[in-house]
Amino acid sequence: MGKVTVALDGMGGDSHDPQEVVRALRFAFNLKPSLHVRVFGSAALQQALSAERFDRERISFVEAPENIPQDASPKTVLRNYQNSALAQAIEAVRAGDAQAVVSSGGTGPLVTLARHHLGCIGNMRPALAAKIPGGTTRFSLMLDLGANASCSASDLYDFARLAHCTLNLAWGIPSPRLCVLNVGSEQEKGNKLVKSARDLILADQRLNCGGFVEANRLFCGDADVILSDGFTGNVALKAAEGVAHLFAHQQGLKRFFALLAKPEWLQPWHYNGSILLGVRGNVLKSHASATSAALGVAIVEASKVAELDLCQKIAQHLDS
Amino acid sequence: MGKVTVALDGMGGDSHDPQEVVRALRFAFNLKPSLHVRVFGSAALQQALSAERFDRERISFVEAPENIPQDASPKTVLRNYQNSALAQAIEAVRAGDAQAVVSSGGTGPLVTLARHHLGCIGNMRPALAAKIPGGTTRFSLMLDLGANASCSASDLYDFARLAHCTLNLAWGIPSPRLCVLNVGSEQEKGNKLVKSARDLILADQRLNCGGFVEANRLFCGDADVILSDGFTGNVALKAAEGVAHLFAHQQGLKRFFALLAKPEWLQPWHYNGSILLGVRGNVLKSHASATSAALGVAIVEASKVAELDLCQKIAQHLDS
Numbered sequence: 187m188g189k190v191t192v193a194l195d196g197m198g199g200d201s202h203d204p205q206e207v208v209r210a211l212r213f214a215f216n217l218k219p220s221l222h223v224r225v226f227g228s229a230a231l232q233q234a235l236s237a238e239r240f241d242r243e244r245i246s247f248v249e250a251p252e253n254i255p256q257d258a259s260p261k262t263v264l265r266n267y268q269n270s271a272l273a274q275a276i277e278a279v280r281a282g283d284a285q286a287v288v289s290s291g292g293t294g295p296l297v298t299l300a301r302h303h304l305g306c307i308g309n310m311r312p313a314l315a316a317k318i319p320g321g322t323t324r325f326s327l328m329l330d331l332g333a334n335a336s337c338s339a340s341d342l343y344d345f346a347r348l349a350h351c352t353l354n355l356a357w358g359i360p361s362p363r364l365c366v367l368n369v370g371s372e373q374e375k376g377n378k379l380v381k382s383a384r385d386l387i388l389a390d391q392r393l394n395c396g397g398f399v400e401a402n403r404l405f406c407g408d409a410d411v412i413l414s415d416g417f418t419g420n421v422a423l424k425a426a427e428g429v430a431h432l433f434a435h436q437q438g439l440k441r442f443f444a445l446l447a448k449p450e451w452l453q454p455w456h457y458n459g460s461i462l463l464g465v466r467g468n469v470l471k472s473h474a475s476a477t478s479a480a481l482g483v484a485i486v487e488a489s490k491v492a493e494l495d496l497c498q499k500i501a502q503h504l505d506s
Numbered sequence: 507m508g509k510v511t512v513a514l515d516g517m518g519g520d521s522h523d524p525q526e527v528v529r530a531l532r533f534a535f536n537l538k539p540s541l542h543v544r545v546f547g548s549a550a551l552q553q554a555l556s557a558e559r560f561d562r563e564r565i566s567f568v569e570a571p572e573n574i575p576q577d578a579s580p581k582t583v584l585r586n587y588q589n590s591a592l593a594q595a596i597e598a599v600r601a602g603d604a605q606a607v608v609s610s611g612g613t614g615p616l617v618t619l620a621r622h623h624l625g626c627i628g629n630m631r632p633a634l635a636a637k638i639p640g641g642t643t644r645f646s647l648m649l650d651l652g653a654n655a656s657c658s659a660s661d662l663y664d665f666a667r668l669a670h671c672t673l674n675l676a677w678g679i680p681s682p683r684l685c686v687l688n689v690g691s692e693q694e695k696g697n698k699l700v701k702s703a704r705d706l707i708l709a710d711q712r713l714n715c716g717g718f719v720e721a722n723r724l725f726c727g728d729a730d731v732i733l734s735d736g737f738t739g740n741v742a743l744k745a746a747e748g749v750a751h752l753f754a755h756q757q758g759l760k761r762f763f764a765l766l767a768k769p770e771w772l773q774p775w776h777y778n779g780s781i782l783l784g785v786r787g788n789v790l791k792s793h794a795s796a797t798s799a800a801l802g803v804a805i806v807e808a809s810k811v812a813e814l815d816l817c818q819k820i821a822q823h824l825d826s
Binding site: 256257259332335336367369370372374375376377378379400401402403404405406414416417418420421422423424425426427428429430431432433436439440441443444446447448449 | 576
């Protein structure tokens with residue numbers, strides 16, 4: 187396998203401290219000796235990187251100090267931000283200078299630019315997919331986590347096909363169990379959207395439909411894939427994060443006990459790096475408030491996706 | 507204030523142990539000395555209640571052994587289950603024999619029968635509303651939690667009006683801050699539903715619109731009222747429950763530390779008893795898997811709502 191280069195948007199995310207990016211890269215280089223990163227960012231970031239004296243073979247820098255506001259509209263993004271760090275990082279993937287891109291910037295701008303520069307598979311709408319733990323030894327892929335504020339049943343069916351391919355190619359699961367997130371597991375529960383989506387998945391003989399899964403079972407490994415529209419998926423995962431945060435951030439002794447009580451397998455930063463499925467290129471979103479270690483994990487995750495050439499393989503599979 | 511009678515569906519819920527109902531009643535009678543309960547249930551339940559020798563002035567019993575399956579369709583409920591414990595308990599409220607009803611049965615049957623027997627306020631669709639803790643000293647009212655699998659923006663606006671009245675009348679908050687659950691707090695975030703709902707609430711000068719709130723802030727007290735469609739609200743609360751359950755139900759030492767670490771104010775059973783707003787009568791839903799103590803809390807909650815004559819007062823206010 188040839189050298190893999192990950193393009194990093196050095197400007198996105200809540201933290202604007204260049205040292206956070208430096209620490210993330212140090213961690214990522216340690217985890218992945220073959221990794222090369224092309225960083226897009228400000229002069230301050232370039233200085234911080236130079237001071238760290240990373241191996242020059244492993245890092246390159248492009249000055250692109252412009253950051254995109256989280257809530258910029260698609261039109262604004264395409265008109266005013268083509269020189270931003272994120273736009274240039276995605277363009278590097280299109281041009282073949284990098285094989286994957288990582289950004290902690292806003293989901294909207296990321297999806298807009300990825301669609302524009304890399305194109306979509308067929309008429310599919312891209313979806314953000316995250317690996318989440320399902321107990322101590324299992325994982326689930328959950329999507330969409332916010333690329334689409336509203337979805338049709340046929341969008342959810344497309345997400346099912348994308349997830350099926352992803353688990354075939356990246357996780358070695360030949361027939362992943364696909365479940366639709368719903369308010370109940372009984373087959374008559376839910377709204378028209380989830381019932382129609384379930385029926386479309388059931389009707390496709392190539393897919394393994396597991397019916398519905400409830401939100402209180404998100405982290406129980408009941409499903410290999412958890413499907414939902416981007417609005418519901420985003421709300422579900424944020425509600426889960428919120429409660430985990432409440433437990434972790436208490437006062438005094440309770441904070442100490444919470445640290446001891448925390449399930450080892452439920453460490454959100456271990457799973458940072460959602461992949462944007464449905465575009466013709468490897469695009470990963472890191473959490474906006476990711477710590478440096480979490481950003482490092484996302485960069486390594488991107489390099490693994492790049493080594494597999496995952497998104498192009500999915501495209502080939504679904505195009506044929 | 508006159509005697510208040512709560513009608514209890516003794517058949518709904520996951521547990522079919524009559525002793526659970528007995529324990530719930532013992533707890534409720536202790537908490538609320540003026541409480542009277544009319545229990546609808548099986549002969550086995552009647553026996554268990556007799557053996558307990560409750561004060562006869564405080565309890566009466568109607569034999570109604572029939573329970574409704576959680577997922578029975580509205581048509582089936584209305585055609586086949588008019589003699590069920592739940593139907594008779596709701597009818598007791600309509601007839602004035604009780605001033606509130608409590609059931610741990612399925613949401614669908616509960617809503618169907620409440621609409622049928624008690625009627626709705628105007629053209630409103632009823633919504634399930636729960637009090638949830640927002641930190642150590644604050645509370646929020648969250649709705650809809652699953653009475654409606656899909657909602658329009660004008661439904662959400664109706665929920666806002668119902669919640670506004672509820673907080674005026676029951677919590678003494680003159681101008682409650684109403685927020686719509688969304689994937690971001692920025693005003694351009696989200697789908698058409700939540701943006702239209704927010705605009706309808708903003709346009710009503712009588713209401714205090716607080717914009718959007720994110721799901722990771724559910725238990726932070728940012729809003730007095732958290733509004734969402736029943737699908738999203740149900741998923742959000744179940745996702746939160748799921749994570750709290752993961753922390754609480756671990757193995758060995760971690761289980762012990764989790765017990766010590768648990769925030770005192772985040773005890774779901776303290777908040778059991780969601781009120782069905784929008785119908786012309788006081789209807790409370792208890793969690794299907796409620797413990798006896800939690801069911802006791804819901805019964806006391808129902809008696810408080812009955813003392814306030816809450817749902818009739820809301821109806822008068824909105825009819826005028």
